Amino acid sequence: xxxxxxxxGGLVAAPIAAWLVxxxxxxxxxxMVGGVxxxxxxxxxxxxxxxxxxxxxxxxVYAVLYAVWAAAVVHSFRQYRKDRVLESAEAVAAxxxxxxxxxAAVEPVxxxxxxxxxxxxx
Numbered sequence: 677x678x679x680x681x682x683x684x685g686g687l688v689a690a691p692i693a694a695w696l697v698x699x700x701x702x703x704x705x706x707x708m709v710g711g712v713x714x715x716x717x718x719x720x721x722x723x724x725x726x727x728x729x730x731x732x733x734x735x736x737v738y739a740v741l742y743a744v745w746a747a748a749v750v751h752s753f754r755q756y757r758k759d760r761v762l763e764s765a766e767a768v769a770a771x772x773x774x775x776x777x778x779x780a781a782v783e784p785v786x787x788x789x790x791x792x793x794x795x796x797x798x
Contacts, residue, residue: 701752701753701756703752703755703756704749704752704753704756706752707745707748707749707751707752708749710748711741711745711748711749714741714745715738715741715742715745718737718738718741719734719738722734722737
């Protein structure tokens with residue numbers, strides 16, 4: 677029975693995961709998924725018999741983790757935007773260099789002959 681539940685969950689989760697991987701930058705996706713993993717494991721640890729943290733301590737730890745997680749996601753998004761702008765600027769510079777090289781290669785062919793060169797042929 678539990679195998680069918682896992683199979684059904686996989687059938688539902690797979691298209692969602694494929695969409696997320698295609699549309700969310702890898703750095704941000706890593707921060708978000710890592711935060712979920714840390715939060716679920718922290719909850720398991722704090723409620724275990726080994727630690728057994730009381731309610732106020734657990735909620736304080738959760739609040740700190742949520743704040744750090746949000747900061748990590750914001751940092752990842754800012755880095756993504758910065759990298760994207762840098763890649764765009766590099767692409768524009770490379771295109772300008774290609775255009776300059778093409779113009780430099782075509783320019784001597786299209787240039788009219790020098791005045792002195794015409795007089796020396798006569």
